[in-house]
Amino acid sequence: MQNFANKFTTYALKNSLGATATSNKITGENTTSYTFNNLDAGYYLVYVTGGKEIQSSLVTVDKDTNTVNLKTEAPSITKTADNDTVSIGQVVKYTVTGSIPDTTGYDQYQYIIHDELSNGLDFVNDKNGTALGEDATTVNVAVALKDGTDASTAPTTANLDTANNKKMSLDLSAWVKANQENNKGKEFTVTYYAKVNANAVVTEKNKAQLEYGNKPGETTTTTPSEAKTPTYPLDILKKKSGSEEKLAGAKFELYKNATDAKAGTNAITVSGSNGNYVVDSTSSTTVFESVASIDGKDYNLHLNGLAAGDYWLKETEAPAGFNKLTDPVKITITKTSDTEWTVKKNDTKEEDKIIDIENSTGSLLPSTGGAGVIVFAGVAILLVFGVAVSFIRDKRKAC
Template identity: 30%
Template sequence: MKALKKAMSVLVSLLMIFTFALPAFADSATASITINNAVQGETYKAYKLLDLESYDASNDLYVYKVTTDWKDFFQNGEGKNYITVDSQDYAAWKNTASKDDANLKALIDAALAYAEDKNITPTATQTAANTSVKFDNLGLGYYLVNSSVGTLCELKTVDQTLTIVDKNKKPDVDKNIVEGANRVTNNDVQIGDTVNYEVIVHAKKGAKNYVLHDTMSKGLTFNKTSVAIEGLTAGTDYTLVTDGLLDGCTFEIQFSDNYLKSLTGDTDIKVIYTATLNENAVVKTDANTNKIVLKYGDQSTVEKETKTYTYRLTVVKKNADETKMLKGAIFKLSTDEAGNHPLKFTEKSGQYVVDPNGAIETITTTDSGTFTIVGLDAKEYYLTETVAPAGYNKLADPIKLVVSKDNVKKGNEILPNDTLTVKNQSGTLLPGTGGIGTTIFYVIGGLLMAAAAVLLITKKRMNSDK
């Protein structure tokens, strides 16, 4: 038993097998297990594998019989590789090597798999209401204890009251958007842009049933081929699932049992993938969300979420005194002042949605004189009028706009409701030959004729005087 105690104290498994003994054995004797440092909300289970029939503590001699639920496991299953059961159901270690660390861990893994496969009912089950869990009125015997997280237990004593310490902690996840060298939880992008995600799973020694569930809102399109896990092999260490998901998530990453069992200490698992902001993105104050959920053990979850924002701009075209909406003005929106990189759009529900593959590069005002652009990043844009409405002067220069999460600015002016009013001066009708110009010619001609008549009369009078 001393060798067994030593081996169990260094187990790297989620579980611990231990023995109850009493200084004076009695059939009616009961024992209790107290688990300290328990994880609140987690479920702990105790399985009695062997009954303790008698023992001699002074000589370290113990007699066990296999329980009914576990007889097939030790007689015909993997358990027979470590513990043998005779015709009277007495159990004994197969050999000294069966009790070393590696074999004890293998026995634990095999027993857990058997319990799950055969749906073995635990001898006792407790959910931690706080940091301590206690099992009372247990029969003396050889027990297997696990939890929904995978519990690291330590053998403390072989007395009637046994205390073990759960060394495990809940796994956690960090989820961020990667922008260059920065990790952020919120960002701003233009429709069509790629959002780079990074998830770090802080896996714990004794990890069990780890599955990542990722749910993207409808404004994000998951790029299936972008998933990679640092140091892990797809199909062997994990499986990416995108179809037939009952919980409505976008995809799952299921970590294999073999990989989880290989973890010998706390391990950070780095998962990267991308999504593209699409035409269904919500705008301004509403976020396009991406939520990650880590399910582990039997039912526990850890959740983290990132938010991606995009913005809008409304343009209103009016005459100089703002008494008339103007149609026929043609605009383009660019990220450079020269207008060499105009945005492309797709028209949807009366709005112009940014679309890198869109067929629309210019927007023409209708009778309403108004149009709205959806899907802008938080950065500088230039609105250029390429054609003015008939009868109005074209704007001389592009209008610089700065889009941010809080507002849209034109210079230092904050645009109310992110709406830009663009005013045009009308041209003036120049005089023509059928207007006042003809009248002027008539007047001048009449004056000239009168002057000629006066000169002629004067000349005749001068001649008659001579």
């Protein structure tokens, strides 16, 4: 019976058979049903279109009210990123997943994916981050059917908004219609790339929406599907040991592993000044320097644009008159939610997300390490040598 109803529906739609009663589009935020009134007794075919697939049922109408439950899922898409967190300069692969809707009976059908990047991202043409041309009107995309069926007839570029090149639209209307015979209902993916720029922040997010429908001017736009790719800051309070006095002139480098930090190789490149820096893969500079203060902040050195993970902070030069740290400091950034994260210093959580780095003066061994360790070791060697000489002399006298 269901098979007959489905075939009847397809025939009716393809041959434009007149309906006894039509509901047209069910609209309204909380509207999920439609009531047909004043029908003659008899058999009726009820169907719903505009979803991933057409749903239909044969029903008998008599003196009692009958209810037909047709469960159909409206077209939708989801957008995901290949990384949960990102660093400035990183290329992110985005994937939009959808399915080919059943457009039987429609003379035309609009199926358009709209995507909008946030200020911290720029469209690029491939995984290598190839930039768009200055006057580019399109960006490269790749469409694939998830079951491996050939999708080479799909568009390979999406159009950029002429007023805002962070917006693009991919019109799959013709491709969707052309795939009704063999591929309707199948899932497909659209992939494209964006590069994280210096404007990236923790709340970095971007969205994709689907516009669909069979009547121009009466299309439906889905709720945005957001892919959130936060990037994190490293805030440092450089101060005098045992005091709240902030110290300017301390120079640091940041590394992705302890081996590089100790060897002083492969430091993360940065750009900026006056205590404010960003990760910059195009820069040749690796050093960032503290200042006396940053207005309104409890820290005096800021580096933005780090993905979650472990880092090693190495002091390369201490302020004049202070001892330099002897060992790198381990920094751990962990994502806890889309907008929250934790920061640890040498595996101890910093509740305020600020890394305190203290410097001592003089020749005493500072609590955080410093040049004083060399002086201390030298004095210790001299003392041991003096004791040994004294012992030898006493022993000779005794003989």
